[in-house]
Amino acid sequence: MGGFGVVLALLLGLLIGGAVGLLWRRQRDDEIIARAEAEADKRRRSAQEEAQRLVAAAQARSDELLAGARERLEEEARRAKAALDEELRRTRQVFDFELARLREDAERDRESARELREELRRDRERLDATEERLTRRGEQQDARALKLDDLEERLDRREEALEAREEALEAQRSEVERRLYEVAQLTRESATEMILAKLDSELEREKAVRIRAQLERADSEAKRKSTNILAQAVQRSASEVSAAISVSVVPIPSDAMKGRIIGREGRNIRAFESLTGVDLIIDDTPEAVLLSSFNPIRREVAKLALTELVTDGRIHPARIEETVQKAQSEMQSYIRERGEEAALEANVVGLKPGMLQLLGRMHFRTSYGQNVLKHSVQVAHLTGIIAAEIGLDEALARRAGLLHDIGKSIDREIEGTHTEIGANLARRFGEPDEVVDAIAHHHELELAETLYPVIVSAADAISAARPGARRESLESYLKRLEGLETIATSFPGVEKSYAIQAGREIRIIVEPDKVDDASAVLLARDIANRIEQDMEYPGQVQVTVVRESRAVQYAR
Template sequence: MTVMSVILALLVGLAGLFAGQARGRQRRAEADNRLEREAQAEAERIRAQADTEVRGLREQAEQVRQQADQARQDATRRLQEADERERQIALQLEAQREQIAALRRDFEDERAQAKQDAARERESLSADRQETRRERDELKREIERLNRRAEQLDARGDKLDALEERLESRLRALSDQETSLADRERQVELRLYEVANLTPQAAREQILGRLDAELEEEKAIRVKAMTERATADARRTAREVVAQAIQRSASETSAQLSVSVVPIPNDAMKGRLIGREGRNIRAFEALTGVDLIIDDTPEAVILSSFNPIRREVARHVLEALVADGRIHPTRIEEMVHKAQDEMKTFIHAQGEEAAIEAGVVGLKPGLVQLLGRMYFRTSYGQNVLKHSVQVAHLTGIMADELGLDAGMARRAGLMHDVGKSIDREIEGTHVEIGINLARRFGEPVEVIDAIAHHHDPENGETLYSVLVAAADAISAARPGARREELEAYVRRLEQLEQIAVAFPGVQQAYAIQAGREVRVIVQPEKVSDAQATLLAREIAGRVEQDMEYPGQVQVTVVRESRAVEVAR
């Protein structure tokens, strides 16, 4: 029973255990369900909260992305700006490097120039020392000669004392003779009064009347001479006043015809153009013959010269120097030679263009070059090349109307003033020079006749001279074609240069400052420093003697010595 009870008890226990387990499982299932529901609710809450946070994070991420894009753009812009600043700094460094190189070159040139100056100074001191020794020797010889001369004068003084004693005795004898002659003269005068039946008073009145008549005639002659001299002085003064008034009132025309304005990049370039102690501007003016005016005009300098060829060459040289940046006397000289060669090419091109415009073919190259020179030549203010082309057109038109050879007429019209291309360089009128040039280049007889008689067509041998004369008068007579005052002004400047060049030892002469200064370049081996001073005075005296001009003219003689050696 005990076992059965135990078994039953065990079974009951097991049944209870199983029932408890079932209830536990049920409770656990309910708890799990409850927990699952709570977990789902919590998960939903958490998911909703996560979605909200994700949306916030997405918005923040978008803002961060936008900020990153803005930062990236700012960084890119700053990088570009940094690159630009770096490029500008590189350019500035390059410019400073070029300036340093230019300054170094200028310093080397100045040091070489200083060495040359020191060598010249040493040579000059040596020459002065030798000259001093020579003068000392000459003074010693002069003192000895003066001593001998003093001894001779002492001997002559003794002779003169003896001669003076003889002269005094002779004077006493002559005084006695003079007294006796005065007595005889009074006796003769009394005798004459008796013979002429005149009292002394009547004779005195007759003599005074004769003297009055002679004095009246002399007075008339003197008054006439003084009147003529006063008239001449008044006319000269009037001409000077009028010429000066014309110069002052014609500033606009003068500026257009004798001044060129050259732009420069900045005002600092003006100092480089002047150079140390003005050496660059002096070299430029000496080589070109053009006055370089550097004033307060911003970013511009002025070239002044009455000669348009020189002024054009100077303009090309100045523009090339400004563009190159290397400005020193040697570079200026190279640029001047180069510009002069280019000017020859330009002149030839102008001659060809004028021949084509006038319809004239078959001209020799020499004649074409002479025609091109007339591009820079004016006659009474009228451009000679344009005037010649106009005359060629007019003669061709009139020749067509008359049934003549229009080509020959145009050729004669174009060539009628060819002598003016070099009439300021050689002697003779432009007609004589033009005839010689036409014959030298083998021009037809009709052209030579037109050149020879375009001012006196009644003496011409062909009708072409008449046509050219008529066309010349038409071209010159149009309103505003000519200005006589400018031509006289240019002739005066040319005469200044011709007077200076006529002196021996003068290499070149340039009239500048509107004729108020003539700058003379002399050959240093022929003219010394002392002779240069005398030469300036002689040129000034010749200008005063041979010319009429307003105001005053300054004569500046420039003497420059150069020592050149080539290192091989």
């Protein structure tokens, strides 16, 4: 409003100045005419006095001067009017331009205010969600702390009991030594050797028990401390390890497009990141920008939207929102199509649309480099073949195999293992009990209620362990399995060893007369330490020591 008042005052001042100048010029012209007429009269009287013959000439001259003066006055008036009209036109143009610019600035301010309010709302929602997650984690940590305190208290009581038992053993040893002197009439050296041999046997068992208790205590303490260590390790190195699978490259026609993508004061890039949930990285990479996100679906949506924006050339917050919504709709259709194709390839019918949508999401999920959706289709084929061979329902087995990892489609969005999440999803969508059982227990066969978890587990192991499925060559795979078995059989008391679960577990059968239950714990620990020192392997290897005693008699 201040700029508009200045322009209006300027316009009024120009109008008043022009009018005053015009009046002044007219008054001056009148004075000139009056002086000219007076001069003419004087000359006429002089001419009449001087000579009669000059009257006509003087009269003609006077008329000529009067006509010229009038013409000059009219010309001056016309020029003044034209100058005033031109000044008014220019003033009006300046006023219109300033008014348009003020309106444009006001519109930009209103748009910026709307963007700021929307960004504040989103920030508030993210903060509320983060606070809720932190609250839940705090409750879980409190529950774990109480459980650890209770376990530590039980271990302390057990240690006190062990100390009391050691004192009792010492008293028993003294008593045995005294009785041996009295009854057997042994020499001191013989009695000492006999007592020491017995004590060595008892202390060996006691040592194994105490080591087992200390291992349990150390394990509980390690779990508590490893949380912070793992968090720090993930924070420091996760971005480097996962960069190859969490970054997409979007080509652009020229580096000049980077400025348009950023927008005025960064409003375009902020709008894009808030709408897609993906980090847009613009660096010195020539003719390319990077999209970074651990969620492959969000990253693909952002890639589709950014590609269309770059192709179209119109990049502003409203256009970005429209394009992102369109890309999200297209991605939902693409995910549903992938789910339908997988169900058709696995020959599984009757899946509900929601289940097909979840199935299609696994197209963007990988496990050790293996596509989870393709893995599920392969497991479906294998379970169908196995079920047909042993006389089970082939169609039901293929259904269970296709859906056995369905929980992995959303396990990064909600808490819980993929088996728990998948079983809940299957119940929600009305899947048969056999399918739910296979999803929930294909990694925990001891809890299975039917045979379907067993054949799904077998097919899952076949698909995951085949050479080339998970970025491991056949030669290194066989060499790793052979190395595990060689290390296990090198220990005394080991009868047989088997590397199973694609090398993720080593099953060891010991001789029961040479290895007791307490020594089995020490043997498992020693083999695990040897594997850690001598071998390189992905993930972890479970060492399971099996000891059994059999008594066989024949009735004749």
